[in-house]
Amino acid sequence: xxxxxxxxxxxxxxxxxxxxxxxxxxxxxxxxxxxxxxxxxxxxxxxxxxxxxxxxxxxxxxxxxxxxxxxxxxxxxxxxxxxxxxxxxxxxxxxxxxxxxxxxxxxxxxxxxxxxxxxxxxxxxxxxxxxxxxxxxxxxxxxxxxxxxxxxxxxxxxxxxxxxxxxxxxxxxxxxxxxxxxxxxxxxxxxxxxxxxxxxxxxxxxxxxxxxxxxxxxxxxxxxxxxxxxxxxxxxxxxxxxxxxxxxxxxxxxxxxxxxxxxxxxxxxxxxxxxxxxxxxxxxxxxxxxxxxxxxxxxxxxxxxxxxxxxxxxxxxxxxxxxxxxxxxxxxxxxxxxxxxxxxxxxxxxxxxxxxxxxxxxxxxxxxxxxxxxxxxxxxxxxxxxxxxxxxxxxxxxxxxxxxxxxxxxxxxxxxxxxxxxxxxxxxxxxxxxxxxxxxxxxxxxxxxxxxxxxxxxxxxxxxxxxxxxxxxxxxxxxxxxxxxxxxxxxxxxxxxxxxxxxxxxxxxxxxxxxxxxxxxxxxxxxxxxxxxxx
Numbered sequence: 001x002x003x004x005x006x007x008x009x010x011x012x013x014x015x016x017x018x019x020x021x022x023x024x025x026x027x028x029x030x031x032x033x034x035x036x037x038x039x040x041x042x043x044x045x046x047x048x049x050x051x052x053x054x055x056x057x058x059x060x061x062x063x064x065x066x067x068x069x070x071x072x073x074x075x076x077x078x079x080x081x082x083x084x085x086x087x088x089x090x091x092x093x094x095x096x097x098x099x100x101x102x103x104x105x106x107x108x109x110x111x112x113x114x115x116x117x118x119x120x121x122x123x124x125x126x127x128x129x130x131x132x133x134x135x136x137x138x139x140x141x142x143x144x145x146x147x148x149x150x151x152x153x154x155x156x157x158x159x160x161x162x163x164x165x166x167x168x169x170x171x172x173x174x175x176x177x178x179x180x181x182x183x184x185x186x187x188x189x190x191x192x193x194x195x196x197x198x199x200x201x202x203x204x205x206x207x208x209x210x211x212x213x214x215x216x217x218x219x220x221x222x223x224x225x226x227x228x229x230x231x232x233x234x235x236x237x238x239x240x241x242x243x244x245x246x247x248x249x250x251x252x253x254x255x256x257x258x259x260x261x262x263x264x265x266x267x268x269x270x271x272x273x274x275x276x277x278x279x280x281x282x283x284x285x286x287x288x289x290x291x292x293x294x295x296x297x298x299x300x301x302x303x304x305x306x307x308x309x310x311x312x313x314x315x316x317x318x319x320x321x322x323x324x325x326x327x328x329x330x331x332x333x334x335x336x337x338x339x340x341x342x343x344x345x346x347x348x349x350x351x352x353x354x355x356x357x358x359x360x361x362x363x364x365x366x367x368x369x370x371x372x373x374x375x376x377x378x379x380x381x382x383x384x385x386x387x388x389x390x391x392x393x394x395x396x397x398x399x400x401x402x403x404x405x406x407x408x409x410x411x412x413x414x415x416x417x418x419x420x421x422x423x424x425x426x427x428x429x430x431x432x433x434x435x436x437x438x439x440x441x442x443x444x445x446x447x448x449x450x451x452x453x454x455x456x457x458x459x460x461x462x463x464x465x466x467x468x469x470x471x472x473x474x475x476x477x478x479x480x481x482x483x484x485x486x487x488x489x490x491x492x493x494x495x496x497x498x499x500x501x502x503x504x505x506x507x508x509x510x511x512x513x514x515x516x517x518x519x520x521x522x523x524x525x526x527x528x529x530x531x532x533x534x535x
Contacts, residue, residue: 012219014299027265029237033258049086049109084132148200150468156205157461172205227445238377350499353470403439404500449509
């Protein structure tokens with residue numbers, strides 16, 4: 001008997017599954033808080049050069065801020081004071097309306113910067129002066145974090161396929177807390193970057209293991225619901241991030257605040273079940289039987305499985321393959337799984353690259369970062385409801401393809417909308433963000449259904465690795481706007497459209513049984529060959 005049939009017997013959508021989802025929420029809400037944290041933690045407030053070096057006779061101290069800027073800072077083309085340059089000597093003639101400064105040298109800031117603390121009390125930029133010539137270091141903090149996520153995804157994918165979902169989740173919880181706290185108490189930029197890297201690596205485990213554990217406990221007819229309901233954790237976490245960032249405007253305390261839910265996750269871990277599907281695939285029939293009985297009792301279906309014994313479960317799991325150990329190499333050994341790995345990797349890269357390209361660039365819409373982030377998060381809820389209906393009626397492949405192509409269309413439209421028309425730009429950007437989030441919601445569910453149980457975490461770890469490679473590059477693309485101001489949006493648009501077209505090469509998984517072994521992926525190809533030979 002296939003495990004999906006067993007789940008149908010014990011109710012693959014009952015109190016047991018509800019408990020699983022609720023426990024996972026505690027840890028999953030921290031993911032968007034950390035993944036989007038740079039929008040607030042690394043925000044760059046308004047700043048100008050520190051002009052104290054120019055105050056040779058104490059005259060500047062008697063001037064207003066506006067007068068000080070007129071005397072000591074040159075104006076940009078749009079009339080605003082320069083953020084990175086200053087006059088070598090005070091230009092007192094500007095106070096009388098004269099703009100003559102032919103004999104004055106314009107230099108880079110000589111004595112640091114003065115920051116506007118009205119919105120953010122402190123950020124990474126103000127802590128270590130990551131502005132002007134050092135602004136790349138500020139952007140690099142997001143890249144360093146996502147490189148950690150990129151490397152953590154295949155690591156935790158491999159380990160959880162080898163040792164189980166449940167123990168590796170605990171490792172993720174504990175290591176994420178430790179490294180996040182250490183990063184909050186960093187005394188230098190290098191120290192912060194190192195601990196931020198390991199925080200990302202640890203959070204990768206929560207990201208990929210939790211969704212697989214949930215999907216593996218839901219029945220076929222409820223897998224779509226499980227994938228969408230799990231993705232709502234991201235929306236809730238995004239709301240929490242906005243609230244925390246608004247009230248906690250000091251970057252060190254903000255890191256501690258967004259990490260705090262993991263304390264509850266560690267406490268609730270004791271009630272978290274192991275994946276019976278993984279246990280069966282690895283020959284641990286007794287442990288699988290224990291959790292299956294636990295699920296049946298909680299869902300009120302104990303009478304339905306009186307004939308199911310550990311021995312029967314082991315036989316149904318094709319015990320001849322139990323002793324085989326799977327690695328990432330198995331993702332590329334045979335034609336069917338190799339094709340699946342290549343195409344899904346390309347799609348994941350496009351989804352993540354585009355999503356974070358939009359999510360980590362929330363300025364330029366005429367709203368403060370809190371309002372923009374709140375709107376971005378709020379639009380996700382109705383979009384995910386629509387995604388659920390679409391996935392149930394139409395399927396995963398057309399849903400993923402449509403979401404990516406429409407995201408690309410929104411990015412394309414905003415290229416031609418002037419920045420002063422911020423209402424139109426905001427509406428189009430919000431729609432693009434919602435469609436991008438829809439593509440992320442679908443691809444997680446789609447991927448867990450594409451890969452067989454014995455390498456499902458390896459598969460999700462590999463695709464997450466490729467995705468985080470895209471995410472690591474995505475923030476740095478914004479630095480290229482100095483070369484050509486349209487370079488970032490054109491790049492994001494092209495990647496979204498390209499990955500959307502590649503989605504058409506993946507198989508549909510709507511209402512299909514989850515494959516258990518690699519042979520289940522290759523079987524259709526064998527059957528086709530045999531049919532052709534008979535003909």
